[in-house]
Amino acid sequence: MRYWLMKSEPSEYGIDDLARDGIAPWFGVRNYQARNFMRDQMRVGDGVLFYHSSCPEPGIAGLAEVATPAYPDTTQFDPESKYYDPKARPDNPRWFHVDVRFRQKTRLLPLAEMRSYPELARMRILARGNRLSITPVDPDEWHFILAKLGVGQ
DNA sequence: GCCAACGTTGGC
């Protein structure tokens, strides 16, 4: 069992969208490190912190879980898609993603509040200039955050 | 809108 933080812009796809859909393919990742996390390390049932980025109140907005193993992202083959990758071929896909299942909304845990806790100081999301959209979360950090959110394990 | 950080591209 591993834990992850996954960023999304709520204007693109936020926690309310996931609450409505129940389950969603996490397509559009075009960063090798983030892809490798999904493809090589994620397991069904892993915990996910759903993080809202590039918005008025960035922070953790809810909980989700990994719902499927990684599989090829079909948008890489679609010339109409903004995620189209001309170098990817169906017989040799470059980009993979998992599906994510909604667990629950939480109160917003703002980025500024996260910064205030020494227990979270090592989180990658808090590092200056971090742009990685998927990052591993230590179990201690996961449990600390859930406690701050008032979520029972 | 600014700008720091950092990944990717492409010429050599």
Add this chain to the structure above:
DNA sequence: GCCAACGTTGGC
């Protein structure tokens, strides 16, 4: 394989 230029991310 190096590295400068460029593009993107994302908080502020």
